[in-house]
Amino acid sequence: MFRLDHHVAIVTGASRGIGRAIALAYAKQGAKLALCARTLEACEPVVQEIKDAGGEAFAMAANVSDKAQLRALVDATLNAYGKITTVVSNAAANPAYGPMHEVEDAVFDKIILTNVKSNFWLANMTCPEMAKVGGGSFIVISSVSGLAGSKMIGVYATSKTADFQLARNLAVEWGSKNVRANCIAPGLIKTDFAKAIWDSPKALGFYNGITPIGRIGEPEDIAGLAVFLGSDEASFITGQTYVADGGLSVRDVL
Numbered sequence: 001m002f003r004l005d006h007h008v009a010i011v012t013g014a015s016r017g018i019g020r021a022i023a024l025a026y027a028k029q030g031a032k033l034a035l036c037a038r039t040l041e042a043c044e045p046v047v048q049e050i051k052d053a054g055g056e057a058f059a060m061a062a063n064v065s066d067k068a069q070l071r072a073l074v075d076a077t078l079n080a081y082g083k084i085t086t087v088v089s090n091a092a093a094n095p096a097y098g099p100m101h102e103v104e105d106a107v108f109d110k111i112i113l114t115n116v117k118s119n120f121w122l123a124n125m126t127c128p129e130m131a132k133v134g135g136g137s138f139i140v141i142s143s144v145s146g147l148a149g150s151k152m153i154g155v156y157a158t159s160k161t162a163d164f165q166l167a168r169n170l171a172v173e174w175g176s177k178n179v180r181a182n183c184i185a186p187g188l189i190k191t192d193f194a195k196a197i198w199d200s201p202k203a204l205g206f207y208n209g210i211t212p213i214g215r216i217g218e219p220e221d222i223a224g225l226a227v228f229l230g231s232d233e234a235s236f237i238t239g240q241t242y243v244a245d246g247g248l249s250v251r252d253v254l
Helices: 017-028 039-054 066-082 105-132 154-177 192-198 201-210 219-230
Strands: 008-012 032-037 058-059 086-089 136-141 181-185 241-243
Touching: 008 017, 008 066, 008 105, 017 032, 017 039, 017 058, 017 086, 017 219, 032 039, 032 066, 039 058, 058 066, 058 241, 066 105, 066 241, 086 105, 086 219, 105 136, 105 154, 105 181, 136 154, 136 219, 154 181, 192 201
Parallel strands: 008 032, 008 086, 032 058, 086 136, 136 181, 181 241
Antiparallel strands: none
16 A cells, blocks of 8 residues: 555655655655755755665756746656656745744745745646646645744745645646645654754753644654655545644643
């Protein structure tokens, strides 16, 4: 079960953290991979690790905020493997930390472009390709921040909520072609993206104390869920958001 043989997957933001963990897990399950990050050098070690384990992958430099670079990534994947069956849209940005009334328009636009519009572009480029081969899976890595209000990352949280609706819309538009779309909403994960939190003993102790499982997540905790959603075993699941946060969002507040 959960094998990805005969699958071809694009993973964005694949050089580290959650993206890297998903890429390695997909390769282990038999998928062929097209990986991207802002620089080629960042992804090459991941490609080499996959090849050393007997897998098949290539990497490209691609900024997901640039539509032409995304198109080039899709075209390169089709040229290399002849099809696309799975996309894990993982790349994201959060250049703003503070109340929303302090966020400049240019910063707001950058967050929405990177976290929402790039997913919109990539879906519109790849869902038709999935339909051509009988179906596929489009997965957006969102965040539990999209489920609650925030005093400090409000614009980022807004973008992640938008991703939930994007997946629902894609599910409705492409379901008749057997193309599925889902979101994964991780909690606090030990990645460079969240290092400011988990690298602080005080903050880490706070999160460990309020999370029912008693720890923050590892990138591999998200990779397994992404494998499932990309596999044939998830063929009846679409338009959903799966929370993987160690129970943080359902913690005891009394």
